[in-house]
Amino acid sequence: MNIPIGWLIALGTAFGGFYWLGGEFKQLWVPEEYLIIFGAGLGALVASNKWRNLKNLFKAFGRIFVRAETNKTANLALLCLMFELLQKIKRDGSLSIEADITSPTASSLFAKYPAVLKNTRLLEFITDYFRMMMDGSVTLSQLETVMAQEIEVMNQESLEPSDSMVTLADSMPAFGIVAAIVGVIHTLASIKLGKSPGEIGGSIAAALTGTLFGVFSAYALFAPIARILEQNAASDVKPFEAVKEILIAYYSNFSPLVAVEYGRKVLFADQRPSMTELEAGVMSTSGTSLRG
Numbered sequence: 001m002n003i004p005i006g007w008l009i010a011l012g013t014a015f016g017g018f019y020w021l022g023g024e025f026k027q028l029w030v031p032e033e034y035l036i037i038f039g040a041g042l043g044a045l046v047a048s049n050k051w052r053n054l055k056n057l058f059k060a061f062g063r064i065f066v067r068a069e070t071n072k073t074a075n076l077a078l079l080c081l082m083f084e085l086l087q088k089i090k091r092d093g094s095l096s097i098e099a100d101i102t103s104p105t106a107s108s109l110f111a112k113y114p115a116v117l118k119n120t121r122l123l124e125f126i127t128d129y130f131r132m133m134m135d136g137s138v139t140l141s142q143l144e145t146v147m148a149q150e151i152e153v154m155n156q157e158s159l160e161p162s163d164s165m166v167t168l169a170d171s172m173p174a175f176g177i178v179a180a181i182v183g184v185i186h187t188l189a190s191i192k193l194g195k196s197p198g199e200i201g202g203s204i205a206a207a208l209t210g211t212l213f214g215v216f217s218a219y220a221l222f223a224p225i226a227r228i229l230e231q232n233a234a235s236d237v238k239p240f241e242a243v244k245e246i247l248i249a250y251y252s253n254f255s256p257l258v259a260v261e262y263g264r265k266v267l268f269a270d271q272r273p274s275m276t277e278l279e280a281g282v283m284s285t286s287g288t289s290l291r292g
Contacts, residue, residue, distance in 0.1 A: 003064060003224055010220035033210040036179040037172065037217070044175075045168050053160050060161040064228050071235055076273040077115040078122070078239050079260050080281045082246050084109060085130065086256035094134045101127045101134070122239055125150070129247055140251050147244045154240060158233035165226035169218045176214015183207020234268075241266045 019025065046054065088096050088109075100107040104127055110117055117123060129147060132138050138146075187203035242263035249259035264272060273281070 003228055006224055014216060028209055030206045030209045033179045036182060037175045037210060037214050040175040041168055041172055044171055048167060049164055053164060057161040057164050060229050063232055071271040072273060074115040075239060075267055075271055076277060076281050077113040079264055079278055081113045081116050083256050083260045083282055086250050086259060090256055101130045125240055126243055144248050151240050155237050158236050162226050162229035162233055165222055165229055169222035169226055172218035172222060173214045176211045179210025180207045183210060238267050
């Protein structure tokens with residue numbers, strides 16, 4: 001991800017400009033201001049989220065630096081798995097995958113795709129809807145509606161971490177003003193103590209660092225994190241959309257190859273394996289041709 005590079009550029013230009021103007025970095029070290037700003041921000045974050053949302057938020061932080069190539073590898077495994085399952089149904093009938101769908105962790109077919117097995121929610125999504133297809137009691141439109149509803153719920157849940165960070169970013173300038181006001185109150189109260197104009201000016205400058213860091217952290221630190229989390233959320237939902245398109249296409253009597261192509265096309269371009277990569281993946285895992 002580009003976020004570390006962006007942070008370095010933002011920090012370098014902001015503080016480089018400050019130094020260029022003749023400022024001294026020690027003037028920016030006002031820990032009590034930072035305690036007010038970031039402490040209030042953390043408190044607001046905790047107060048405005050359920051524990052489930054906070055847990056998902058901290059879990060999402062661990063994926064900020066995940067590269068697109070990682071998602072591309074997982075998507076390739078998913079497409080190869082779906083092709084194998086559909087090809088097996090076409091060749092041997094829907095009952096041939098019953099054992100695989102009932103117990104995917106014990107299936108030799110699923111075992112070839114650990115990236116899918118590791119994603120328990122995606123695994124459950126795949127097996128649930130294959131069971132519905134095998135049951136034969138749902139129409140194409142009903143299947144599509146149920147899948148779309150579940151994906152919509154997933155989309156809402158996956159956006160919760162980014163929404164939390166957007167709220168935090170929006171609040172940081174206000175907390176910076178709070179810190180500045182606290183500093184100004186302290187400065188004005190100290191006038192009666194006989195402080196010199198120079199000391200008073202230094203105290204006001206220290207108070208204003210609260211506003212500076214509140215605004216800077218909002219737009220240079222937390223807003224980019226929120227944007228990355230939003231992009232990751234969209235990437236997380238794409239495999240489910242791919243499974244949906246593949247099953248709907250196959251249910252509409254398209255071949256396994258064409259059905260998988262429907263699913264491949266909904267993936268983001270930088271996370272979408274090419275047809276050549278897909279064919280090589282199928283050949284390496286199943287020993288069969290994608291067109292065979």
